[in-house]
Amino acid sequence: MYDVVIIGGGPAGGSAALFIGKAGKKAVVIDDGKSITKRAWIENHYGVEAIAGTDLVEIGKKQALKFGVTWVDGEAVGVEKQEDGWQVKTAAGETYPAKYVLLTTGVNTKLAQEIGLEIVPGTEPRIQNIVKVDGQGRTNLEGIWAAGTVAGVSVHTIVTAGDGAKVAINIISEMNGARYVDHDVLKTN
Numbered sequence: 001m002y003d004v005v006i007i008g009g010g011p012a013g014g015s016a017a018l019f020i021g022k023a024g025k026k027a028v029v030i031d032d033g034k035s036i037t038k039r040a041w042i043e044n045h046y047g048v049e050a051i052a053g054t055d056l057v058e059i060g061k062k063q064a065l066k067f068g069v070t071w072v073d074g075e076a077v078g079v080e081k082q083e084d085g086w087q088v089k090t091a092a093g094e095t096y097p098a099k100y101v102l103l104t105t106g107v108n109t110k111l112a113q114e115i116g117l118e119i120v121p122g123t124e125p126r127i128q129n130i131v132k133v134d135g136q137g138r139t140n141l142e143g144i145w146a147a148g149t150v151a152g153v154s155v156h157t158i159v160t161a162g163d164g165a166k167v168a169i170n171i172i173s174e175m176n177g178a179r180y181v182d183h184d185v186l187k188t189n
Contacts, residue, residue, distance in 0.1 A: 002026045003020070004016075004025060006028070006102045007104065009029045010057060011158075011164065012104035012148025012167075013104035014029070014060030016171075018064045019172065021067030021069040028069065029072065032074065034108075036053075036155070037056060056157060060161075072094070074090040076090055078114070081141075084097075085097060085143060088101060103131060104146070106149045109131060131151055137151060147163045151163065
C-alpha cells in the first residue's frame with residue numbers, strides 16, 4: 001500500500017512527488033503523459049534560464065525517482081473508497097491502494113467529476129472548471145487532495161510546481177501529525 005497516489009506527472013505532480021519521496025513516504029505517480037507543459041517553452045521559471053517543457057517534466061521525474069517514488073506511465077480511470085483509504089485503477093487494469101490521493105491533472109477535471117469531487121467554475125483564462133479545494137488543498141472527499149491548475153492556481157509552471165509542493169507538505173504534515181519542514185543545509189568545510 002502506498003502513502004500517496006499522485007495522478008498526473010506535470011510540474012504540480014512531479015513537485016509533490018519529490019517532496020513526498022524525500023520525506024520518506026511511499027508514493028506512486030500515475031502519469032498519462034498529457035501535461036500541457038510538454039508543449040511549452042519556459043523562460044519565466046525562477047532558477048532556470050530557459051527550458052523546454054518536456055525537459056522540465058523529465059528533470060522533475062528524475063528528482064522524484066531519486067527519492068524512491070514509483071512512476072507509472074498510464075491513465076488513471078477510477079478512484080474507489082476502500083476501508084483504509086483509496087484505490088486508483090488504471091486503464092491497463094492495475095490498481096494502486098493508498099491512504100491519500102493527490103489529483104494534479106492540469107486542465108482535466110473528468111476523473112474528478114466521476115469520483116464525486118465538487119467542481120466549480122475556473123478563474124484562469126481558458127480554464128473552464130476546477131476542483132474546489134480549501135487553503136490546504138483538501139477536496140470535499142476526505143483523503144483526496146488536489147494541486148496545480150486543476151485546483152485553480154495559475155497555469156504557469158512555477159506556480160503549479162509550488163502548489164504541488166505546498167499540498168504535498170500539507171499531506172506529509174497530516175500523516176506525521178506535526179508540521180513538516182524540509183530544509184537542506186549547504187555543507188561547508
